[in-house]
Amino acid sequence: MAIGGLDIGSTGCKVTVYDDTGKYVYRAYRDYPILRSTGEHEVQAEAIWQGVCEVLQDAAVHAPELTALGVTSFGESCVLLDEQDRPIRPIMLYTDPRGSGACRELTEKLGRERIEQIAGVAPHSMYSLPKVMWVKKHCPEEYEKTRRVLMMEDFVIYMLTGNAVIDYSLAARSMGFDIQSLEWSQEIFQAAEVDSSLFSRPVPGGTCAGQIKPEMAKLLGLSPELLLVPTGHDQVAAAIGSGVFRADRAVDGAGTVECITPVFEGIPDDRRIYDGGYAIVPYVIPGSYVTYAFSFTGGALVSWFIRHLAKAEKGLAKEQGRTVYEVLEEGMKDEPTGILVLPHFAGAATPYMDEGARGAVVGLTIEHSTSDLYRAMMEGVVYEMMLNMEHLKAAGICPKKLRATGGGASSGVWMQMKADMLNLPIVSLGNAEAGAAGCAMMAGVASGLFRDLREAAEALITEKHTYLPRPEMHEAYQKHYERYRRLYDAVRPLV
Known part of the structure; x- marks a missing residue:
C-alpha cells in the first residue's frame, strides 16, 4: 500500500508518494507555461490536465501500489467546462486584473463589510467570483455554454472520479463561500447574478471524493481502487503537512x-x-x-x-x-x-x-x-x-x-x-515538501491507513x-x- 500527494501549482504540478510507513518513495514534476500579455495572465486548463496525467503515469510506474491520493492546489483561479467537460476558455490566474470592475460592482451592491462578514475575505478581483462575473458580462456566449465552474483541486478530482467536490478552504478562495454555514452564499451569488450550482459541492477537507474512474485508471496505469481525497488550498495542505x-x-x-x-x-x-x-x-x-x-x-x-x-x-x-x-x-x-x-x-x-x-x-x-x-x-x-x-x-x-x-x-x-x-x-x-506530506496524510486517514492526522504526522513528519x-x-x-x-x-x- 502507498499513499500520495498531488500538488497543483500555477506553473507546474508534482506528485509525491510514500509507503505505508510514511517513508518517501518517489516524486515526479511537470511544468506548464503561463500566458502573459497586457492585462491578461492565463494558463491553459489542458496544459494543467496533461501535466497531472503525466506525473500520475510516472507515479504508477514507480508505485503501482498507490491506493489513496490527496489533492491540493493554488487558489482563486477556476476553469469553465461545457457539457462535454471541455474547457471553454483559458484559466485567468489570480494576478489577472480582469474582474476588478465586477468586484467593485459587487461591493457596491452588498457593501465591503457584508462581504467580509460572509466570505471571510476583503473584496478583491483576484478571487473566482469576480472573474466569472467578468466572463458573463464580456463573453456571454461562453458563460451560456458553462456547465461547471471548478478550481484546480476539484477540476482534477472531477476529471479523475466524475464527482465534483471542493473542500472548504479552497471554496473560501472564491469570495462566494459562507465561512460560517460552510455553504455557497446565496446572498453573494444572487448579487453577483451567477448560478451557484455551477460550482462544486463543498465538503470538509479529507472527505473521500470516490474511486478513480475505470477508464482513467486504465489510461494512467493506476489501481482501479485508487481513492481521491480533496486536501485543501495549498497553504492549508502545508500547515497539515x-x-x-x-x-x-x-x-x-x-x-x-x-x-x-x-x-x-x-x-x-x-x-x-x-x-x-x-x-x-x-x-x-x-x-x-x-x-x-x-x-x-x-x-x-x-x-x-x-x-x-x-x-x-x-x-x-x-x-x-x-x-x-x-x-x-x-x-x-x-x-x-x-x-x-x-x-x-x-x-x-x-x-x-x-x-x-x-x-x-x-x-x-x-x-x-x-x-x-x-x-x-x-x-x-x-x-x-x-x-x-x-x-x-x-x-x-x-x-x-x-x-x-x-x-x-x-x-x-x-x-x-x-x-x-x-x-x-x-x-x-x-521534509521540505510539506504540502505533499499534508495531502498524503489526509489520504492516509481517509483510506484508513492512519487513525487520525496526529498518527499520520508521527509517520510522515x-x-x-x-x-x-x-x-x-x-x-x-x-x-x-x-x-x-x-x-x-x-x-x-x-x-
Whole structure:
C-alpha cells in the first residue's frame, strides 16, 4: 500500500508518494507555461490536465501500489467546462486584473463589510467570483455554454472520479463561500447574478471524493481502487503537512513566497484583520481557522540577489565545490546589518495589498560588503513578517511557535535570524515538501491507513532542528524594526 500527494501549482504540478510507513518513495514534476500579455495572465486548463496525467503515469510506474491520493492546489483561479467537460476558455490566474470592475460592482451592491462578514475575505478581483462575473458580462456566449465552474483541486478530482467536490478552504478562495454555514452564499451569488450550482459541492477537507474512474485508471496505469481525497488550498495542505494542529501554532512557508499560516479558534470580530488583507479560512480541525500573512518576495528576493549581485561568489563556490550560500555566509557577522530592505520587489502583500509598491534598499555605506547586503535581504523579508505578526496580534491571533518548511528552512542562518527577530521558537522540518506530506496524510486517514492526522504526522513528519530566540538579538533588531515600520510610507510616494 502507498499513499500520495498531488500538488497543483500555477506553473507546474508534482506528485509525491510514500509507503505505508510514511517513508518517501518517489516524486515526479511537470511544468506548464503561463500566458502573459497586457492585462491578461492565463494558463491553459489542458496544459494543467496533461501535466497531472503525466506525473500520475510516472507515479504508477514507480508505485503501482498507490491506493489513496490527496489533492491540493493554488487558489482563486477556476476553469469553465461545457457539457462535454471541455474547457471553454483559458484559466485567468489570480494576478489577472480582469474582474476588478465586477468586484467593485459587487461591493457596491452588498457593501465591503457584508462581504467580509460572509466570505471571510476583503473584496478583491483576484478571487473566482469576480472573474466569472467578468466572463458573463464580456463573453456571454461562453458563460451560456458553462456547465461547471471548478478550481484546480476539484477540476482534477472531477476529471479523475466524475464527482465534483471542493473542500472548504479552497471554496473560501472564491469570495462566494459562507465561512460560517460552510455553504455557497446565496446572498453573494444572487448579487453577483451567477448560478451557484455551477460550482462544486463543498465538503470538509479529507472527505473521500470516490474511486478513480475505470477508464482513467486504465489510461494512467493506476489501481482501479485508487481513492481521491480533496486536501485543501495549498497553504492549508502545508500547515497539515507541518503538523500544525493547535491554535497557538503556525507554519512558516519559506519558499519563493514567504507565508506564515497561523491556526486559531473562532472568527475574529476585529475588522482590522480584513483591512490588512488577511483572509479567514476554515481549517481541517472543526471550529478552527487559518489566515495567511505573506510577502510576494521571500526566497524570490534572495534568488534575485544571488542571480544579479553575487556572480563572483557563485564563481568561487563553483571552483571550491561549495554552495553560493556557504560562500556568502562565511564570515558573516551575527548581528543586525543596519541596512533596511523593503522587500516589495513584486508589489506588497499583507498588510498593504499594494501591487504598485516597489522595493528599496536604505542605509548602504561604502564599508558594506556583498555578504552584508545578502544578510540584509534576508532581514528585509523577516521585518515584513514582524509587521504582519504585529497586525495579527492586534486582532487576537498570537502564535507561540513556528514550524518552518520550504527551501528557506534549510538555511540555519536565516532560521536563527527569524527566531531572534520574531522572538519565537522555530522548528525546521526534515521534509521540505510539506504540502505533499499534508495531502498524503489526509489520504492516509481517509483510506484508513492512519487513525487520525496526529498518527499520520508521527509517520510522515520529522523535526530537524529547533532555533530558540536570543533576547539580546531580539532587542537589537527591535530598534531597527522601529525604523523599518516607517519605510513603506516613506518610499511609496516616490514610486
